[in-house]
Amino acid sequence: MxxxxxxxxxxxxxxxxxxxxxxxxxxxxxxxxxxxxxxxxxxxxxxxxxxxxxxxxxxxxxxxxxxxxxxxxxxxxxxxxxxxxxxxxxxxxxxxxxxxxxxxxxxxxxxxxxTWQHHMRRDDPSHVMVLGTDPLCRGGTSILYGLDGQRRFRFALHAADTPHVTEWDDAAHTDFVSTCLAARARHGVVETGREALGEWDDARLEHARAAKYHTLYFRQDTTRPVIDRYIEVLGEMTRCRSRFGQFEFGNILNHVAFQLVRTAHERQVSIADVLREGTTQPINLRVANSIKKRARAHVAHGVDPLLREGLDAMLDNVVAGYSLSDQF
Incomplete structure (x- = not known):
């Protein structure tokens, strides 16, 4: 042993x-x-x-x-x-x-x-701890990330000819991804001399909508049926115009789909049975199959690989449902 x-x-x-x-x-x-x-x-x-x-x-x-x-x-x-x-x-x-x-x-x-900020000027936005550089950055300008005295993420651009001059951008965010998207948009302007691509603006707006789902990631929402959240996130994803927004909401949707299928497994019912609890609309078999497919995508890309075998087996044991409605 x-x-x-x-x-x-x-x-x-x-x-x-x-x-x-x-x-x-x-x-x-x-x-x-x-x-x-x-x-x-x-x-x-x-x-x-x-x-x-x-x-x-x-x-x-x-x-x-x-x-x-x-x-x-x-x-x-x-x-x-x-x-x-x-x-x-x-x-x-x-x-x-x-x-x-x-x-x-x-x-x-x-x-x-x-936490305590013993080594910082407490609540001072001009006092910034350097976190690191953007490893995906291209061109002659690098991106530096930091965290300021107000516990907000910041970025600065470093030109190749002035690598030791750090001027932190005024933009500050409570999560890193928001800062990263803002930094890359600004970086594109500096490198090309043109206005930022509209996709960057779309990505930032879409991430702002996605942020609330990340905040509640560890919380189990029992106030409404899971299918309501699935429909809500699906609607958000279809509104996305940027690749990053589609990627981000796609991952959120896969996670909600997994939660829905896991609920079916715990209750020992079909996916269709869970869907019926949350909607008065007719349930199409294709919808149930699509949800199961997204749940598999979550297991493939959204969980620890050490968990995949057991979770795949769980998904195998959940049926989508048959004779769900007259709409086939």
Whole structure:
């Protein structure tokens, strides 16, 4: 048994590192998958840390995953509560984070900006902690990202001929993706000397609409049927004009579809039965099949790969439904 634990420990030390699981500066990486990976790996590593004799490196990994789970929720502005998300009391979860930041100075600085601001001019928008550069940026101008004293994300453009001059743009946002979209729009203007493409404006407006769904990602909405949310998000996606908006709302729609199919599985009914509860409209078999297809897309692209086999099996056991209506 100890050999089995050692094998698992070694695997996680290689494959469950936060830098492997999260790409903070690339908004095209589905945030649902990254959050799923952090949450699931934190749970798995925490369980391994309950062993009588545990490797110190594994404890450090658990603590790092706790910190990055909180960082990711802040990065994408998701409501976070340790008991609901991490499955443990807040005090215990925060103890893991403090153990991590005691070891990693950069993360301690970021945590300070997000909390007490002992090292910042509190609430000062002109005092900005540098977070990093945009890895996808092209051309002679680079993009620098930061977090200011009001805990808002900022960006600055660095021209090749003045790399040491940093003038932070006045625009400030409560989530990173909003700042990234604004930065890339501005970057395009500087690089081309032309007005920003309309798609950037569309992407920013569409992300603003999507942000509320990200905020509530960890919350289970029991106030209305899941199908209502599915129809709402589907409507939002069809309104999107930018590629990023379609990508973002497509991922949200896949997640809601998965929640709907999981509800059917938990109740041991068909997808059609769940749909009937939330609408008086006739249910077409194609709709139920489309929802199941989107649920599969969520499992394929929006969850930790370690969960896929079990979730695919769950989806296999849920039927779309037959004789749903007279409309075939």
């Amino acid at each position: 100890r050999e089995l634990h050692s094998t698992r420990d070694t695997w996680h030390l290689t494959h469950s590192r936060p830098d492997v699981l999260v790409d903070y500066f690339n908004p095209w990486t589905p945030m649902t998958r990254q959050i799923s990976q952090l949450t699931h790996r934190f749970g798995m590593v925490s369980a391994l840390c309950e062993q009588v004799s545990v490797d110190e490196k594994l404890l450090e990994l658990r603590n790092a995953l706790a910190f990055h789970l909180l960082r990711a929720a802040t990065w994408w502005r998701m409501d976070f509560a340790a008991p609901r998300v991490a499955g443990m009391p807040t005090t215990r979860f925060m103890a893991h984070i403090h153990a991590h930041i005691d070891r990693v100075a950069m993360d301690e600085t970021l945590f300070d900006v997000l």
